[in-house]
Amino acid sequence: MDFFFALALGILFGTGVFQLLRRDLIKAAMGTAILFTSINLFFLASGAFAPDVPAYVDQYADGKATPSDPLVQAMILTAVVVSFGSYALLLSIITAISTRYDTLNSDEVDELKN
Amino acid sequence: MENNIFIIATIFVPYAGAALALAVPKDMQKRYLALLASFIAWIFSIVVLIAVNEDGTQIYRLGGWEPPYGIVLVADHLSALFGFMSATIMLGGILYAVQCKDKSITSPSFMALFLTMETGLLGAMYTGDLFTLFVFIELTVVSSVANVAIGDSRFALEAAMKYLFMSSLGSLFLLLGIASIYVTFGTVNFADLARQLAISNGNEPLLTRASAVMLLSAFLLKSSVAPFHWWQPDFHTAAPTPLSAVLSSVIVKIGIYGIIRLTSLLFVAEQALIYRWLVMLGVLAIFFGGLSALRTYNGKRVLAYSTFGQIGFILLGIGWGTPLALLAALVYTFNHAFIKSSLLMLMGVVASRNEEHSADLEKVAGTGRKLHWSIGLLFFLGGMALAGLPPMNGFISKFLLLQSGLEAHEWLATSLAIGGGILTLIYMMKTWQLIFQQKPTETSAIVHATGGDGYLAPALLIAASLLLGIFATPLYKFAEDTVTSLDNPHKNYIEAVEPDNWRALDYQPFLGG
Incomplete structure (x- = not known):
C-alpha cells in the first residue's frame, strides 16, 4: 500500500511539473493544480501512520489500533481551499489574457520588455 | 503567559475593514474607511511594539487552544519590529490611495483587496506556526495579484499572470517543506519545532535539510532574490502606484522575515551553511539589481530593480552573521521600507501629472521642471536616502x-557592497537629473495643472526618513534588543510560547533518521 501510494504521488508530481513547463497557459495552470494535489496527498500520507486508517478509531482507547493524525486532515482542508482560490484566480486571469492577446501560447504573451 | 489581545486586533481590524469596504457604496467612503482601518491597525501595532519593548515576547492563543495543536500568535522583538514597519507603510500606501487619481483605484474591490493584503502581511509577521504563515502569505499573494490584474496598465494582466505562476510555485515548495517538517517532527509550531531541532542538534532526521532548502527557496522567491527574481520588476512596475509602493517596500520583506526566523530560530545547526549562500546571493543581487536599474528606461522599473539590489544588502547583513551585521540588516530593512515606498509614490506623483500618465523616462524627462519645487526636493532627499x-x-x-x-x-x-552602493548613487542621480533637470521635450512639457495625485503620503514618509536619520537612537536600541532576543531563542521565544503542561515527547517520527 505504501509503495503504491508513493508511486501515485511520484507520477502526479512528475505530471504536474511536466504540465507546468508546457507553453499552453491552460495546461500550465492545470499543472499547478496537479502539483498542489500531489503535495496534499503527501501531507495526507504523513498523517496516516498506516495509510488506510481513519482519523478516529474506536479501539484507540484499548490501545489496539493507531489512529491516523486528524491535524493533517485539517491542514489539507485549508491547503485545498487556498490552492483552489489561487487556481480560480489564475484561470480567470488566463481567460482575460486569451481575449486580450487572442492566444494562449505563453511565448506570444510577451509585451513586457523593459 | 497572558494573552495579548492587541496582536489579534492588529490582524483583525484590516480584515473587518475589508468586509466593510465591500459593503459601503461610495468610492470615497471606501477609501476613508480603509484609511481608518489601517490607522487603527497602525495604533495597535504600536501598542504591541511598546508591550514587547517593556515586557518581552507577547503571545495570543487563538480560541484558547494550547500550542502546539492550537494556533498561537507570537510577537517577539522581530515580529513587533516588522509588524510596526508593515503597518506604517500600509498606512502610507492607503493615504496615497485616498489622494490617487488612477482609474483602477475606483474599482469597487480595490480598497478591500488592499486591506486583505495588509491582513495577510501582518498575519505572516505575527504568526507562530508555519502553516498559518503559509495561509497568510497566500492571502497576501492572491489579493495583490487580483489588485494588479484589475489595474489600468497595459501590461497589468501579463505581469499578474507571471507573478501568480511564480508565486504558486513558491507556495508549492513552502507547502512541501511544511509537509516534510510535519512528517519529521509532528508539529508545525515554531517553538515546538525549535525545541525539537535543538534536541536533535547535529543529528537531524532525514528530511530536515531538504525542508530547510524548500522553505528557504520559497522565502527567497517571495523577496525576489537573484535566481528567483524574474517576476519582480514586471509585477512592481505594472501595479498601480499605491500598490507598487507597498509591494516593493514591505511585501518583499515577508521573505526577509522568514529567512531571519528560519536561520535564528529553527535551522540553527545549518546556519553557517545557509549564511554562506546568503552572502553569495546578496552580492549577486547587489550587482544584478544595480546594473539592471542603470540600463532601464522606466522610472518605476528603475526603483523596482533597485529594490532587488537593496534586498541584496540586507542578505549580506544576515549572511555575515555577527550581531552587529544582523543589527545592520534589521535597521536596513526598516529604513529601506520608508525610502522605497516614498520614492515609488513620488514617481507616481510625477507620472500622474504627465500628459501620458507614464513613468517612462523618455516621456517623463523634464516634466519635473514644470512641477512645484517641493516635489523635486522630496525626490532629491529620497534619492539621497x-x-x-x-x-x-x-x-x-x-x-x-x-x-x-x-x-x-x-x-x-x-568592497563589493561599496561598489554596489556607488551604483545606487549613479542610477538615482541619473533618474533625478532626467526628470527634474533635463530640458523638457514638446510632449513631456505638458503638465496637468489640476490633475495628478496628492503627495502628502510621500512627504510624510520622507520626513520620517529624515527624522530616522537624525534621531536614529530609538531604532538602533530596539534593533539591538531584537538581536539580543534572537541570540537566545530558548528564553525569548520557546519558553514564552510553551505552556506549563507541554506534551511529553512521545511522537514517533514517520521517517526517522
Whole structure:
C-alpha cells in the first residue's frame, strides 16, 4: 500500500511539473493544480501512520489500533481551499489574457520588455 | 503567559475593514474607511511594539487552544519590529490611495483587496506556526495579484499572470517543506519545532535539510532574490502606484522575515551553511539589481530593480552573521521600507501629472521642471536616502552595514557592497537629473495643472526618513534588543510560547533518521 501510494504521488508530481513547463497557459495552470494535489496527498500520507486508517478509531482507547493524525486532515482542508482560490484566480486571469492577446501560447504573451 | 489581545486586533481590524469596504457604496467612503482601518491597525501595532519593548515576547492563543495543536500568535522583538514597519507603510500606501487619481483605484474591490493584503502581511509577521504563515502569505499573494490584474496598465494582466505562476510555485515548495517538517517532527509550531531541532542538534532526521532548502527557496522567491527574481520588476512596475509602493517596500520583506526566523530560530545547526549562500546571493543581487536599474528606461522599473539590489544588502547583513551585521540588516530593512515606498509614490506623483500618465523616462524627462519645487526636493532627499548619504536614514543603515562587514573581516564582500552602493548613487542621480533637470521635450512639457495625485503620503514618509536619520537612537536600541532576543531563542521565544503542561515527547517520527 505504501509503495503504491508513493508511486501515485511520484507520477502526479512528475505530471504536474511536466504540465507546468508546457507553453499552453491552460495546461500550465492545470499543472499547478496537479502539483498542489500531489503535495496534499503527501501531507495526507504523513498523517496516516498506516495509510488506510481513519482519523478516529474506536479501539484507540484499548490501545489496539493507531489512529491516523486528524491535524493533517485539517491542514489539507485549508491547503485545498487556498490552492483552489489561487487556481480560480489564475484561470480567470488566463481567460482575460486569451481575449486580450487572442492566444494562449505563453511565448506570444510577451509585451513586457523593459 | 497572558494573552495579548492587541496582536489579534492588529490582524483583525484590516480584515473587518475589508468586509466593510465591500459593503459601503461610495468610492470615497471606501477609501476613508480603509484609511481608518489601517490607522487603527497602525495604533495597535504600536501598542504591541511598546508591550514587547517593556515586557518581552507577547503571545495570543487563538480560541484558547494550547500550542502546539492550537494556533498561537507570537510577537517577539522581530515580529513587533516588522509588524510596526508593515503597518506604517500600509498606512502610507492607503493615504496615497485616498489622494490617487488612477482609474483602477475606483474599482469597487480595490480598497478591500488592499486591506486583505495588509491582513495577510501582518498575519505572516505575527504568526507562530508555519502553516498559518503559509495561509497568510497566500492571502497576501492572491489579493495583490487580483489588485494588479484589475489595474489600468497595459501590461497589468501579463505581469499578474507571471507573478501568480511564480508565486504558486513558491507556495508549492513552502507547502512541501511544511509537509516534510510535519512528517519529521509532528508539529508545525515554531517553538515546538525549535525545541525539537535543538534536541536533535547535529543529528537531524532525514528530511530536515531538504525542508530547510524548500522553505528557504520559497522565502527567497517571495523577496525576489537573484535566481528567483524574474517576476519582480514586471509585477512592481505594472501595479498601480499605491500598490507598487507597498509591494516593493514591505511585501518583499515577508521573505526577509522568514529567512531571519528560519536561520535564528529553527535551522540553527545549518546556519553557517545557509549564511554562506546568503552572502553569495546578496552580492549577486547587489550587482544584478544595480546594473539592471542603470540600463532601464522606466522610472518605476528603475526603483523596482533597485529594490532587488537593496534586498541584496540586507542578505549580506544576515549572511555575515555577527550581531552587529544582523543589527545592520534589521535597521536596513526598516529604513529601506520608508525610502522605497516614498520614492515609488513620488514617481507616481510625477507620472500622474504627465500628459501620458507614464513613468517612462523618455516621456517623463523634464516634466519635473514644470512641477512645484517641493516635489523635486522630496525626490532629491529620497534619492539621497536610497544612495546612503547623510543626513538621511539610508546613511545610517549603509554605514552600520559596512562597519559590520569590516569588523567581520569580510573584505571582498564589503568592497563589493561599496561598489554596489556607488551604483545606487549613479542610477538615482541619473533618474533625478532626467526628470527634474533635463530640458523638457514638446510632449513631456505638458503638465496637468489640476490633475495628478496628492503627495502628502510621500512627504510624510520622507520626513520620517529624515527624522530616522537624525534621531536614529530609538531604532538602533530596539534593533539591538531584537538581536539580543534572537541570540537566545530558548528564553525569548520557546519558553514564552510553551505552556506549563507541554506534551511529553512521545511522537514517533514517520521517517526517522
